[in-house]
Amino acid sequence: MSSSRARTPTRRWLVAVLVAAVICYFSVFASPDVGVERLGPLSLFGRDKWFHAAGYAVLAVSIAAAVGVRNHLDGRSDRYGRAVLLAVVGAVGFGIAMEFAQLAVPLRHTSAMDVGADTVGAVIGAVGWWLVARRDEADLRS
Known part of the structure; x- marks a missing residue:
């Protein structure tokens, strides 16, 4: 294994940690929006x-990419399913931890709706990564 290939999983995990740090900053340290307006389809959500x-x-994409490349280097055949599962569980677990961290911060509160939005985003990100990764591997084989 070449040294650059060996560093790839480490770099990908560093990206995941950086994404988590940015989320942590905005979840715990940045001031919350007050009176958030509704946007999006039918203006259902703030x-x-x-x-x-x-x-x-x-976050889920960055975790899946890190887990997926590690499994690829290990020769695992289940790399995509495992990467998607770990990405969703890791991202949602981190989201729940951020909600609990907000309990100790003035002007912040926990919200099941936030965890729901985190979960929807994590699933969409991980499944999107899975679709692209499978397509890219199929392109390499053809």
């Missing part, structure tokens, strides 16, 4: 829910 979904989609 802007913060869209931000939650987008952030956790990116």
